Structure formats: C-alpha cells, structure tokens
Amino acid sequence: MNSKSKINYRIKLLGLLVVLLVLIMGTSFAYFKLTQSGKNTNVIKAGSLIFANCGVSLGFARIITFDGCIHDGWLAMEDIDEKLDKIFLLYSLNQMTEYFRKTAPAGTQPNLNTNIMKMHRQIVPPMEMQKAFISFVKCTDRQKQIVQQSLEKLELMKKALMQEYFG
DSSP: OOHHHHHHHHHHHHHHHHHHHHHHHOOOEEOOEEEEOTTSOEEEOTTOEEEEOBGGGTTOEEEOSSOEEEOTTEEEEESOOTTSOHHHHHHHHHHTHHHHHHHSOOSSSOBOOHHHHHTOOEEOOOHHHHHHHHHHHHHHHHHHHHHHHHHHHHHHHHHHHHHHHHO
C-alpha cells in the first residue's frame, strides 16, 4: 500500500471512529433544508454547501466561494441546523460518496432525487468533536499536500539524474 493510500485509509478509519464514538456517547440528528432548482436555475450565495445529486459527480459536496447558480444536478443545503458545523457536514458527506452512489436507483445515470436526500439523517457528534475532527482533517490534508510536493520533487530529481547518467 503506497503512502497516499495509507493516508486515505487512515482518514476513512477516523471517520468510522467518529461515528462509533457518536454511537457510544449518544447520537443526535441534524436537519437542513434542501433546495433543488428543478427546471430553473437556482441562485446560491457564496459560502453555500452544495451537493451533486446525479451523474459522475454524484455524492460530492462542495462549499462554493462565490455567488453563482446551480442546475437540477445539484442540491443546495440551506438553513443548516446550528448543532451541525457546515465544514463537518461537508467532510461527512464526502466520506459517504460510495454510500450515496449505492443508494441511487439503477439507471443510465445515477440520480439521487430531492426526496431521497430529504430522508437522509446526519449523525452529529457534539460540537467539540466536530471541531476536533475538522482540525484533524485540515492538518492531514496539509500533510498530504507536503508529502505530494516532496514526491513530485523527488521524481524531478530522479529524472534529472537519469538524464545526467544515461542521457
């Protein structure tokens, strides 16, 4: 298993541990209002959490950094319960991509309609645990980026040496 796979495995394992801790410590559920544009375009404000509900991107959540519009392939999650940190929700949803893809009805293109997503209930640990998880994931992402940059640098050095020796 390469280092990138090990890091991704550890992050998924941590996600499972958070869920187990929540189950042990007591669960609560958070709710949010979903909006879907239907046939019209929906205007979304910067900072909104959006979720791809169909196609190749199905199951990916993002927080947009600019005012924009979404079409009916995206859901906007608005009025997020105050017990739920938006960044935690983002990471939680992105950890569940495979689950959402398996949940989608079979067809030519996977599709989670608004009704399916409205039935989703998010397990929510206490806010302190959400913040700790966010901090850990951000730190891990930074470390992954540093390792990736080091690997790219080593690859360039290897190519330069190969060129020098055999070139």
